[in-house]
Amino acid sequence: MIEFRNVSKTYTSILGRSVKAVEDFSLSVAAGEVLGVAGPNGAGKSTLIAMLLGYIKPTAGAITVGGKPPRAYVEDHGVGYLSELINIPPRWRADGALERYAVLSGVPEARLAASVDASVEKLGLEEHRKKSIKALSKGNLQRVGMAQALAEPADVFILDEPTHGLDPVWTQRFRDIVTGLRRPERAVILASHNLDELERLCDRVAIIDHGMLQRVVKTRVSGDDSAATTYRVCVASGAEKVSAAFPGAKAQGNGEFELAGVDLADLNRTLATLMLDGVVVTSIAPAHSALEREFREAVAR
C-alpha cells in the first residue's frame, strides 16, 4: 500500500548549510496494517509524513502510495490526516471548520449537517461546536483535528502525535477510535512519542533516529522473545510462596516481584500451580516492554 524506497531528504538553507532530515529510508506498509513510527525529537518523523502527503519532495528515492506518487494518490483518493500541530484559521468556528473539511471530503450537501453532527458527537465537542478555533483548549482543538481526519472515508490514515494534549479519558477513547479504524484495505500510520500507545495499537513500530530507520519492531510478543523479558508479578497473598517458587525473583515490596530471564510457558505453569495453592495473583506484565527495550537500544548514543 505504502512504500518508501531509499528515501532521503536534505534541507539546504539560503546560506548553503545542509541538514539531512531523512536518509536512505526504506519501508513498506501493507493494507490492513497499523504501523507505528517512533523516534526522538528531530528524528525525521514529521519530514517523513510531509513527504508521504506530497507536501514536500524527497531529495532522493521514491515514495508510492497505492502504486502512485503521494501527491497524485492524495489528490485522487484523499487521506485521513491529523497533523501534530493543528493549523486551522483561528477565526473559523469549530463546526464551521468541520463543515468545510466535510465538503472537501466529498460529503454530499444533503448529508453535510448530519455528518458534522456525527463528528461533533463522536469527539464530544457538543458544548464547543459554536466556539471559534482560537477559543478552544489544546485538547479540544486536537479533537477538532481528529474529527476532520476521521470524516475522511480514506484507505490511508496518517496520525501524527494524535493524543498530544488530550486528557486521560480522551486518550483512551482515541485508542478505541484507532482500533476501530482497522480495515483489511486500510493502512494506518501512527507517529507518537508514547511507546505504550504504539505498542497497544500497532502491528509494527518503525524506530527512526537521525533520519534513518534504526529497526522495525513487531509489537505482538512471541514465545521466542519471552526469555529476554523481565516480568513484574503482583500478588495479593502468598508472597512467600512466590519467593520459594522463583528463587531468582526480586521482591519489590507490597507483593510485587521482578522475574528476569524466565520462560513465558514456565512462568505460566508455575503461577498456575501457585494459584491452585492459594496464591492470589493480581497482575503480570513485562517490566519493560519489548518496544521500550528496542527503542532504548536503537536510539542509544
Next chain:
Amino acid sequence: MEKARLIRYGRFQLQDFVIERVIFVVVLSALEIAAPMMAARSLPPAQRIVAAGSPLGAQVAVLFTTLILMAVLFCSQEIISRQRKGGFYRFIFAKAVNPVAFYGQLFLVHLVATVLLVCLLASIFSIVAAPVAVGHIAFLTAIAFILFGGIGFLASAFMRFDSIVVIGAFGVSALGKMAAAQYGGFAPKLANLLIPTDHLFALRPLIFGDPVHASDVAWVAGYGAAAIALALAGVRYRQLAD
C-alpha cells in the same frame, strides 16, 4: 467529483473574502468616497457630469483610481502565502483536492468579488452623487486585478512577503519605464519586460466610459494572465510546504 466539491467549497472562500478583506475595503472606501460624494451632491444637477475635463471628472478620476488600486491591492495579496504561512493547507490538501484548482478558484473568487465590490461602490456613487460608467469601471477593476493580482499571485506562490514584493516590483517597473523612455534605442524595448504600468495608466479613460486602445488592454491582461499561469505552474511543481 472533485470539481463539484471545489465549486461547493467556493462559498466558504467567498465568506472568508468578505470577512477578511471586504469589510476593511468598504470602511476605507466609505471614508474616501464620502467627501467627493457630498461635494458632487452640492452641485446643481446640470453640473453633475463625470467626463474628462469636467470639474467633477478630475475629482472622480482620482477617487476611482485610488479606490480601484486600494481594493485590488488589498484583495489580491497573499492568496497562497497566507495559507502557507498559517499551515492551513495541511488539512485541506490531505483531502482529494488539486491545489492548482483550489488556488485557481480562490483567485477567481477574489477577482469576481472585488469587481462586484467596486461595482457596488460605483453604483452607490452613481445613485447618490453623479452617474459614472459602472460597467467600464468594473472592466478596469477586472483588468487591474488580473495584473496586480496576477503578479501578487505569482509572488505568493513562491514567497511569504509577497505584498512588499508586489509594491516594490510595481515601483521599480514604473521608474524603469520612465528611465528607459529617456534613453531610446534598445532600452524601451527591454522595458517592455517590466510590469506594464504605462499600459495600465493608459486605461484610466475607462473611468469616464471613454474608449481605450485594445493593445493596452491586451498588454495588461496578457501580462497578468502570464503571471497567473506561472503562479499555477509554481503551485503544481513547487512543494506545497515551505
